[in-house]
Every structure is written in structure tokens, then in C-alpha cells.
Amino acid sequence: MEVDDNKNLYEVEQEYDGKDDFPQRPIGSLQIHDTISSTGKKTLFVLLGVQVFIILILIILLGINGVTLTHLNTVDMCDSTGASTGASTGGLTNQQSCTAVPSTWANESAVNSSMLQGQISELKDYIRNQLSAIVNTTKDTAWKVDSLGGAADDQMAYIQNLTENLFQVLQVTGNSAQQLGNIISTLSSMSDTAISTAALINDIQQIVNELLGLQNASSIFNSIQPVSCKDIKAVLPNSPSGYYHVNSRTIYCNMDTLCNATGGWTRLAYLDMTDATQTCPSEFRYYSIGGVRACGRTVLNTGSCNSLLLPSNGITYNNICGRVTGYQYGSCDAFSGGPHRNDINSRYVDGVSITRGSPRQHIWTFAAGVYQTRVHNSNCPCTSGTLTSPASFVGDNYFCESGNPNQQWAHTLYTADPLWDGQTCSSLEAPCCDAPGLPWFSRNFTTSSTQDLEFRICGDSSTIDEDSPVSMYEIYVM
Secondary structure (H helix, E strand, C coil), X not given: CCCCCCCCEEEHHHCCCCCCCCCCCCCCCCCCCCHHHHHHHHHHHHHHHHHHHHHHHHHHHXXXXXXXXXXXXXXXXXXXXXXXXXXXXXXXXXXXXXXCCCHHHHHHHHHHHHHHHHHHHHHHHHHHHHHHHHHHHHHHHHHHHHHXXXXXXXXXXXHHHHHHHHHHHHHHXXXXXXXXXXXXXXXXXXXXXXXXXXXXXXXXXXXXXXXXXXXXXXXXXXXXXXXXXXXXXXXXXXXXXXXXXXXXXXXXXXXXXECCECCCEEEEEEEECCCCXXXXXXXXXXXXXXXXXXXXXXXXXXXXXXXXXXXXXXXXXXXXXXXXXXXXXECCCCCCCHHHHHCCCCCCCCEEEEEECCCCEEEEEEEECCCCCCCCCCCCCCCCCCCCCCCCCCCCCEEEECCCCCCCCCCCEXXXXXXXXXXXXCCCCHHHHCCCCCCCEEEEEEEEECCCEEEEEEECCCCCCEECCEEEEEXXXX
């Protein structure tokens, strides 16, 4: 099962590092100049000035309104006072205490006061609307600034990746250009020097090879044909292990040495149940016992095999390499499973079967025996005293181990001793832990193939009695 963690994802255009001895030139960090900061400050001061100006206008208008209303109230009081005084003194006191005000002027003042109040109200509404518009504009501007900031971050990451790609190309072309310049300079002065023509030819050939390698890498990475890690390694020898995106899909490449071979291994399957984020493939049943997480056969009352297809995705390969870690449950009896033991299409083993193609071709078998310390015919064939042997189509292409250290078996998962890791073997099982290559298996085929692989967990009895759940596997081809 493939896992796309976000570890060391390499775009295919990024993998050519050029010559190892090319001096590394620092790439200037991409900067986005803050032109918004100073503008924002100016805008803030303008908004504060507008608000202060509006407040002053409101204060002046309210003052005028208050004076006018006070004056009108005073006129009314004089009329009222004069009327009452005149009534008591014969009307002469009215002219002495206050000047008579024509009624038309008072009416006009009342009308003007009403109009002024209406204008002030309209001015307040206008100012309120303008302030609301300014606030909304400010919010909209802030939102746009945030959006521009996010877009700028995305563009910066993209440009940084693009810069790295361009830098890798420049490493090759720049170095080649320099060497060509040196060659031209040398050719121009050959009449005065004794430089070897063979050395010049070698330099030219080196440059040509570098440029051809860059061209070949570009053509391969953009090819519609299936691309393997071996292909990538061939055109970019310094490519590191990691994820590569080719043919619109992501593959994991191990560019180091596996199974005594280096050249670009393509991973077809991977599972590590010690990682809490990983889950069993839907074809298998989930185990969780004593802190161990594993994947085994689905519950059945008879012998069975649960199969998981490992597609090659059209990759051509000759070599297969991998490893598996599992656990013994119950009474696993390796290859002693009755009439089915000679049928590759059936439950010929208590353990894991790896095959390819149709009809099935055997690649490797991982078997689980019943006892570590007790001689029994249901033990691994490599255990001392065991008389059973694997089927002829298996031959020596198998690993076998028991996880049960007791003299009797029980309906339990033996979590203390993982299978097929070459560890914790008893004296009887010592030959099993000395198998060549353990824990890695490898098969080399003379004929190339694109056939898919098949990973099966099998048992010749019900899952109540026996099972061989796996906690880890990784399978590669090259």
C-alpha cells in the first residue's frame, strides 16, 4: 500500500544537480516590497483628519442651533412677561421691560429654526453615510490587502521552486559555457602552446554528455511512456531517494543500494503499521493486540488466502527486492498443510506468498512454523529435526520462523517475537535466522517483465486456529 506523506517530494524537473564540483551560488531570497505599509499610514492620518473636521462642523452647527433656539425662547418669554405686566400696570411697563417683536419676525424665526434643524439632520445623515462608506471602504481595502498577501506568499513559494529549477539548469549550462570558453581560448593559442589535442577532445565530449543528459532527462520526464526510477537514475545519476512526480503520478524511488544492487528501485508497495496514521488495506483484517497493530486474513471457518494486487503500472523490471515483518497467531504449521501444499493457486503455506502474473509465478514465501524450541513436523523446514520441506515451486526462495517459544500453542498473537526479521531465534531455529539476505529477499530474472505482483496472506485452517498477520512490508522492482 503506497503512502503519499509529504516527505522529500521531488518534481522531476528538479532532480538534475549538475556536476558535483560546480561552485554553489547563493540564490538571492525573493522579497516582496511593502508598498502598502506607508500608504496605509498616510490613509490612516487622512481618515483621522476627516473625522476631526467633521466633529468640528458638528460642534459649530450644534452651537448655532442652541443659540438660535435660546433666542427664540427669549422672545417668547418677553412677550409672555410683557403681556402679564401690562395687564397689571396699564401696558406701559411692556415697552420699558423689552422691545416689542413683530409677530411675523417670530414666525419667520420659528420657520428658520425648523429649516435649520432639518438641514442639521440631513447633514448628520450625510456625515453618517460618508463615515459608513469610509469604514466599508477601509474594510474592503484591508480584505484586499490580506488577499494580496496570501497570493504573494503563494507566488513566492512557486517562484522559489522555479528559481531552484532554473539554478540547477544554470549549473549545467553555466559550467558547460565556461568550459567551452576555456576550450576556445585554448584553441586560439594552440600555436603558442603544446596542449594535447586529446585533452581538448575529452573536455568537449564531457560537455556534450552533460548537455545530452539534460536533454534526455527532459524528454524522459515528459514522456507518455511509463517511467521507472531506473530510468531517472540513468539520466540523472546523482538523484537522491525520495518521491518523484512522473507520468501524472507520484512514485517513490530508492536510489541507494538494495539487495546488493544500485540503479534506481521503484517501490510498488509499502505498509508500516507502527505509524498510527496508516491503516490496513481493505483486503485484510485489522489486529490490535498488546500494542501491536497488524493486518491479517478476514474471519473464516476454513483455510483461505486474502490477496492484495501490487500494480507495476507498466514499468519494465528484471529484479524484485523486498521485506516483510509479521506475527504468528495460533497453530501455524508452515508448509505441512495437507493436499494444498503443492498448489501455488491455493493455501500452500501458513504465511505470506508473493507471486506475479497469471498463471502465478512464484517469487518468495514467508512461512510461520508452530514451535521454536520443540521438535515437530509443523515447524519450519530450516528448524533442526523437522522432516517437512516446501513445495518444489518454492525451492529455496523462502524465509521461515516461529514466534511461539512455548511447548504448546495457544489462541493468541505472539507479539514478543516478530517473524522474518532474523532476530530471537532459538538454537533449533538458528539455521532459519542465518538465511542469506534476511530480512531482505531478492529475485533476479533474465527476462524483463511488466507483470503485476500479488501479495497473499494464507492459512490452511480457520482464522480461529491460525493466522500470520503482517505489520510491515515494502516491495521494489528494478
